[in-house]
Amino acid sequence: MKLFSTETYKNRRNQLKKTLGNGQILFLGNNEAPMNYTDNTYRFRQDSSFLYFFGINLPGLSALIDIDKDEETIFGHEYTIEDIIWIGSQKTLRSLAEAVGINSTKSPSELKNAINVNALKYLPPYRFENKLFLAELLNISPSSLNPSIDLIKAVIAQRELKSEEEIEQMTIAVNITREMHISAMKAVKPNMMEYEVVAKIMETMHSHHAELSYPVIFSVNGQTLHNHYHGNKMLAGQIAINDSGCENDMMYAGDITRTIPVSGKFTSKQKEIYDTVLEMEVDSISSLKAGLAYRDVHISANRILLNNLKSIGLVNGDIEEMLNQGVGGLFMPHGLGHQIGLDVHDMEDLGENYVGYAEGQERSTKLGLKSLRMAKKLEAGHVITVEPGCYFIPELIQKYKSEGIFTEFVNYSKLEEYYDFGGIRIEDNVLITENGYQILGESIPKTAEEVEEVMNL
Numbered sequence: 042m043k044l045f046s047t048e049t050y051k052n053r054r055n056q057l058k059k060t061l062g063n064g065q066i067l068f069l070g071n072n073e074a075p076m077n078y079t080d081n082t083y084r085f086r087q088d089s090s091f092l093y094f095f096g097i098n099l100p101g102l103s104a105l106i107d108i109d110k111d112e113e114t115i116f117g118h119e120y121t122i123e124d125i126i127w128i129g130s131q132k133t134l135r136s137l138a139e140a141v142g143i144n145s146t147k148s149p150s151e152l153k154n155a156i157n158v159n160a161l162k163y164l165p166p167y168r169f170e171n172k173l174f175l176a177e178l179l180n181i182s183p184s185s186l187n188p189s190i191d192l193i194k195a196v197i198a199q200r201e202l203k204s205e206e207e208i209e210q211m212t213i214a215v216n217i218t219r220e221m222h223i224s225a226m227k228a229v230k231p232n233m234m235e236y237e238v239v240a241k242i243m244e245t246m247h248s249h250h251a252e253l254s255y256p257v258i259f260s261v262n263g264q265t266l267h268n269h270y271h272g273n274k275m276l277a278g279q280i281a282i283n284d285s286g287c288e289n290d291m292m293y294a295g296d297i298t299r300t301i302p303v304s305g306k307f308t309s310k311q312k313e314i315y316d317t318v319l320e321m322e323v324d325s326i327s328s329l330k331a332g333l334a335y336r337d338v339h340i341s342a343n344r345i346l347l348n349n350l351k352s353i354g355l356v357n358g359d360i361e362e363m364l365n366q367g368v369g370g371l372f373m374p375h376g377l378g379h380q381i382g383l384d385v386h387d388m389e390d391l392g393e394n395y396v397g398y399a400e401g402q403e404r405s406t407k408l409g410l411k412s413l414r415m416a417k418k419l420e421a422g423h424v425i426t427v428e429p430g431c432y433f434i435p436e437l438i439q440k441y442k443s444e445g446i447f448t449e450f451v452n453y454s455k456l457e458e459y460y461d462f463g464g465i466r467i468e469d470n471v472l473i474t475e476n477g478y479q480i481l482g483e484s485i486p487k488t489a490e491e492v493e494e495v496m497n498l
């Protein structure tokens with residue numbers, strides 16, 4: 042298990058204690074999750090806030106910070122000889138706790154006596170087991186759980202500003218992710234199955250001792266945004282979206298998307314749309330700076346999209362009027378990006394709006410903009426994804442057409458030529474700095490020519 046220095050974890054907890062001032066804070070780690078019976082489990086994934094403040098990447102732990110008594114305790118079992126028969130010799134919980142600056146470890150059964158329900162703050166649990174655990178601990182029903190908004194805000198304020206050592210880890214994750222993408226570009230050939238390319242992605246990832254930060258999206262049906270089916274045969278002339286990324290051995294995530302022409306070369310019709318998405322991506326990134334609201338970057342990207350679709354003849358009319366009405370959402374029904382860190386959608390368990398929206402900043406209900414997860418002002422230390430796309434979703438287009446939506450703007454008859462187009466998305470991970478921005482990791486083939494060149498090496 043890799044850890045940052047003892048001081049890192051102490052400083053993080055001290056800052057949190059300072060922000061909250063008083064009371065008790067309970068952090069629940071995750072437990073093993075059974076696949077089909079108790080002893081056959083999914084890969085263990087520790088809770089990210091637990092990792093951030095306590096570092097220990099093991100199941101069955103909880104931690105209590107008592108600000109008033111100035112005590113920090115990790116609750117968990119020491120391994121018994123029965124455990125060691127099955128899983129080998131282990132570091133003691135006590136020694137791991139010391140490595141992250143905590144001198145008190147206790148058995149889980151002692152937690153109930155240590156808490157003061159009136160002063161206790163906790164984050165919203167997202168796993169059912171932890172919901173039940175908390176409800177039982179507090180002697181209330183799971184639906185009555187009442188996570189602390191102050192704690193949520195304090196944790197987000199800390200975790201969203203990445204330190205230099207975190208950026209180092211995220212860069213490692215992006216560089217492994219980069220290799221996964223280059224493997225895919227080199228592997229894709231007409232008449233291959235999608236899962237054969239996914240196998241190359243996974244092989245490259247595992248060769249770096251990394252794991253997925255989210256399930257691989259690799260599909261010639263890129264218009265389906267979260268397509269986890271890999272059973273299609275890829276045909277010459279199609280394009281495949283590869284949205285895949287890893288978390289490295291310190292659990293920091295990469296999240297990259299590239300779009301690949303199955304035959305090794307984009308057709309001119311595909312390249313028109315590809316270059317549109319590329320322009321949206323490159324332009325958005327080059328505008329990034331602290332103080333800029335990311336919602337405005339999303340809207341600027343939509344402006345480029347509509348301008349280009351207008352010159353192709355798929356939409357007509359006043360661009361600003363189309364932006365007001367949300368016409369771009371028909372072609373890009375998702376947001377421009379999200380924060381990324383220990384979670385691929387960082388801290389979304391704490392509430393999307395707390396992470397991505399400023400107090401009082403309203404969330405749109407329009408298609409596209411309503412799915413924008415990060416809308417607030419950028420700050421130095423934020424790491425965000427920039428991931429514009431353009432998709433032709435026949436069911437959505439036909440629905441809007443039949444309901445007469447956007448008929449004054451959208452050339453529905455020409456759009457029929459795009460029903461089998463699929464979709465294009467391009468995504469990078471970007472750190473906001475004091476002076477601008479920095480794309481994390483070494484550069485990944487991105488222009489149509491760069492992608493084609495890697496494919497035909």
Ligand SMILES: [Mn+2]
Pocket residue numbers: 296426428468
């Ligand atoms: Mn993403």
